Amino acid sequence: MIKLSTVNRRILETIEDSKFPKDIKDLLKALLNVELKNFADKYPLYAKDYDRIIMNLAEARKRKEDR
Amino acid sequence: MQLDYVHMKNFRQYLDAKVEFARSPTKNFTVIQGANGAGKTNLVNAITWCLFGEELHVDSKYKGLPLVNTTALEKKSENLFEVKVELQFTQSDGKKMLVTRTAHYKEGEDGSLVEVQSPHSLTVMRQVGREWTPQIHGDDAQYIINNLIPPSIEEYFFFDGERMDDYFKESTSRDIRSAVFQISQLELFEKLIEHLGARKGSFLKEARGFSPKAEEKRQMIQIHARSLEVDQGELQILLQKKNEAERLEEEFGEKLKNSSLEHIQRLEDERSELDRDLTGLRDQMAEIEEDKLKLLHRAMPVVFAYGALQKTKSMIDGRREAGLIPPLYQRIFIENLLKKGNCICDSDITGKDEYSAARRKKVESYLEASELSEKSNELIESNVHIQKMMESIVNFPDDIVGLGKKLNKTLESKEEKEKRLRKIDKEIGESNVENIKLWGREREKYAKEKDRLIGEIAKKEQLIERRKNIIRACTIELNQELKKEAKHSSLLDLLAFCDEGIKSAQEVRDSIMKKVKEEIERKTSQQFLALIWKTDTYKGVCIDDNYNVSVPHVSGREGLGTLSAGERQVCALSFMAALNSVSGFEVPIIIDTPLARISTEPSRNIARKLPAYLQDKQVTLLVTEKEYSPEVRKELSERVGKTYLINVIEKERGNLAKVELID
Numbered sequence: 001m002i003k004l005s006t007v008n009r010r011i012l013e014t015i016e017d018s019k020f021p022k023d024i025k026d027l028l029k030a031l032l033n034v035e036l037k038n039f040a041d042k043y044p045l046y047a048k049d050y051d052r053i054i055m056n057l058a059e060a061r062k063r064k065e066d067r
Numbered sequence: 068m069q070l071d072y073v074h075m076k077n078f079r080q081y082l083d084a085k086v087e088f089a090r091s092p093t094k095n096f097t098v099i100q101g102a103n104g105a106g107k108t109n110l111v112n113a114i115t116w117c118l119f120g121e122e123l124h125v126d127s128k129y130k131g132l133p134l135v136n137t138t139a140l141e142k143k144s145e146n147l148f149e150v151k152v153e154l155q156f157t158q159s160d161g162k163k164m165l166v167t168r169t170a171h172y173k174e175g176e177d178g179s180l181v182e183v184q185s186p187h188s189l190t191v192m193r194q195v196g197r198e199w200t201p202q203i204h205g206d207d208a209q210y211i212i213n214n215l216i217p218p219s220i221e222e223y224f225f226f227d228g229e230r231m232d233d234y235f236k237e238s239t240s241r242d243i244r245s246a247v248f249q250i251s252q253l254e255l256f257e258k259l260i261e262h263l264g265a266r267k268g269s270f271l272k273e274a275r276g277f278s279p280k281a282e283e284k285r286q287m288i289q290i291h292a293r294s295l296e297v298d299q300g301e302l303q304i305l306l307q308k309k310n311e312a313e314r315l316e317e318e319f320g321e322k323l324k325n326s327s328l329e330h331i332q333r334l335e336d337e338r339s340e341l342d343r344d345l346t347g348l349r350d351q352m353a354e355i356e357e358d359k360l361k362l363l364h365r366a367m368p369v370v371f372a373y374g375a376l377q378k379t380k381s382m383i384d385g386r387r388e389a390g391l392i393p394p395l396y397q398r399i400f401i402e403n404l405l406k407k408g409n410c411i412c413d414s415d416i417t418g419k420d421e422y423s424a425a426r427r428k429k430v431e432s433y434l435e436a437s438e439l440s441e442k443s444n445e446l447i448e449s450n451v452h453i454q455k456m457m458e459s460i461v462n463f464p465d466d467i468v469g470l471g472k473k474l475n476k477t478l479e480s481k482e483e484k485e486k487r488l489r490k491i492d493k494e495i496g497e498s499n500v501e502n503i504k505l506w507g508r509e510r511e512k513y514a515k516e517k518d519r520l521i522g523e524i525a526k527k528e529q530l531i532e533r534r535k536n537i538i539r540a541c542t543i544e545l546n547q548e549l550k551k552e553a554k555h556s557s558l559l560d561l562l563a564f565c566d567e568g569i570k571s572a573q574e575v576r577d578s579i580m581k582k583v584k585e586e587i588e589r590k591t592s593q594q595f596l597a598l599i600w601k602t603d604t605y606k607g608v609c610i611d612d613n614y615n616v617s618v619p620h621v622s623g624r625e626g627l628g629t630l631s632a633g634e635r636q637v638c639a640l641s642f643m644a645a646l647n648s649v650s651g652f653e654v655p656i657i658i659d660t661p662l663a664r665i666s667t668e669p670s671r672n673i674a675r676k677l678p679a680y681l682q683d684k685q686v687t688l689l690v691t692e693k694e695y696s697p698e699v700r701k702e703l704s705e706r707v708g709k710t711y712l713i714n715v716i717e718k719e720r721g722n723l724a725k726v727e728l729i730d
Binding site: 008010011014015018020021023024027028031032035036046047050051054055057058059061062 | 251252253255256258259262263265266269557560561563564565567568571572574575578579582583649650652
């Protein structure tokens with residue numbers, strides 16, 4: 001299976017240089033890694049990884065807001 | 068990352084060939100010269116096969132053929148043939164990495180070659196300090212390679228110059244867009260946005276299933292709780308009323324119990340019974356009196372004469388004991404004896420003889436004595452009577468005392484009953500019938516009121532229980548709804564987070580797309596204008612928002628369609644070089660026959676300008692003798708670090724080539 005292991009530096013730099021909140025930057029980077037992992041799959045099973053990442057970050061944001 | 072060398076063993080034309088690449092920052096070009104068919108493309112294929120397990124630039128004449136060198140087959144000394152390509156890189160941190168791929172073949176029964184699968188066909192070794200890591204095999208090794216050179220963008224590093232001519236003829240705007248997306252990995256972002264949208268849709272769907280009704284339930288509980296409070300208050304009032312009614316019912320009942328018509332009736336009945344009892348007692352007393360009187364009548368003469376009778380009896384008993392009272396001969400008995408002439412001793416008393424006459428006389432004397440006997444008899448009889456009379460009053464004292472006691476007891480009973488009778492008479496006499504009737508009505512009224520209140524209380528209690536059940540059920544539902552609410556809220560958070568993620572991803576994607584496109588456009592245009600030999604003919608290369616490539620002529624008309632083959636190749640080369648430069652990957656560039664379609668003068672121009680645009684890259688040019696003309700050679704001389712010549716040793720069969728370093 002062909003895999004990509006590195007996200008283009010330009011993408012990472014654009015994300016980092018953006019004015020998005022840190023958790024959104026983390027979300028995009030984490031999801032990009034999922035996409036990298038599944039790059040060669042025609043029908044990748046991404047939902048579980050996506051849900052885990054989204055929930056973790058969304059809950060962390062909620063906890064931070066609650067504090 | 069730079070390529071140190073490629074070492075090929077038994078790969079296609081190469082029996083055992085090693086090419087070391089120029090790695091100096093100033094002399095970063097390696098030129099490998101070879102005639103058409105000598106094996107230039109297969110050298111590139113050796114590299115792609117080693118890296119990805121595929122010959123990505125394979126010529127149609129080699130497709131499907133085993134990789135193994137045919138000369139090696141002829142010189143076989145054993146049945147198993149090994150094909151091996153080894154690449155060594157120097158990474159940006161200065162560490163070496165060695166990639167080796169092998170394939171093994173054996174001759175089948177029909178003489179054809181069959182590949183023997185090997186679990187360790189690919190190995191990677193990395194330098195750590197001065198040491199090398201143990202060999203890494205299979206997927207892990209492939210992962211490391213892909214990490215450095217993504218296979219999807221391989222063609223932007225290993226160009227096929229021959230095909231570049233057709234690049235803009237064959238490629239649509241979609242292909243161009245795809246190329247930009249691939250090189251900048253925006254495909255990942257497209258997928259990310261698509262998948263994030265799908266997750267958002269999933270959360271949205273789930274959230275719809277959790278539309279919370281907690282507030283509705285909470286209001287319902289409040290309504291029922293308030294109603295319950297009111298009901299419980301009303302229940303207390305009803306209970307108080309019931310208790311009051313019960314108390315009054317009991318009170319009037321108590322009055323009636325004591326003064327009711329029934330009570331009077333009971334008194335009347337009791338009085339009748341008492342009357343009957345008294346009558347009986349009176350009769351009983353009369354009988355006792357009579358018995359007493361009879362007893363007195365019967366016993367009194369004896370009692371009065373008891374002394375005389377006792378004296379008489381004593382006197383008779385004394386005479387008798389003294390023998391003064393003769394035997395009790397009955398006259399008739401003696402007369403019968405005389406009549407029969409036979410004594411009780413059976414002696415003859417007929418008097419027929421002397422003796423008989425004597426005896427007869429004696430017996431006759433008894434006739435005289437019989438008169439006395441009569442009197443004695445009377446005395447004896449009288450004595451018996453006296454005895455009987457005296458015996459008859461032996462129990463008299465007890466009897467008379469017993470009767471007296473019985474009479475007294477009866478009298479007491481009679482007096483008691485008469486007393487109760489008088490009390491009853493008094494009570495009956497004092498009873499107020501109107502009050503009794505009133506009390507009866509009151510008792511009945513309060514009994515009905517109590518019953519009604521009991522019914523009301525039962526209904527109220529049922530209502531309260533029902534309300535409690537509703538509250539309980541609503542509380543359970545509320546808890547579920549609260550959980551749903553929490554879940555819903557959490558899902559809304561996720562949705563909001565997804566939305567923000569999608570918007571951010573789109574923004575990043577659009578920003579990168581714009582920047583990448585602009586950069587590619589700028590660099591392509593810049594390089595094209597620099598490399599093209601017709602100066603001042605074209606304005607440059609434009610890539611519009613839909614990724615349509617155009618080469619506007621200075622006159623304003625579109626020039627892409629009228630570009631010569633060489634110009635198209637330069638345009639494609641510029642585009643590829645631009646893509647490469649924006650890729651972000653530090654991969655050596657290998658260009659196969661870059662100047663094949665370009666005539667001498669333009670080739671010279673390209674050779675002069677190209678190094679400037681590929682200054683920071685390690686470049687390998689695979690050229691024909693014609694391409695690598697003295698002019699080109701001269702222009703590149705300052706940048707070329709190594710020059711090789713591929714010599715076809717067995718030209719006729721073309722199955723063996725040697726690579727020689729010539730400069």
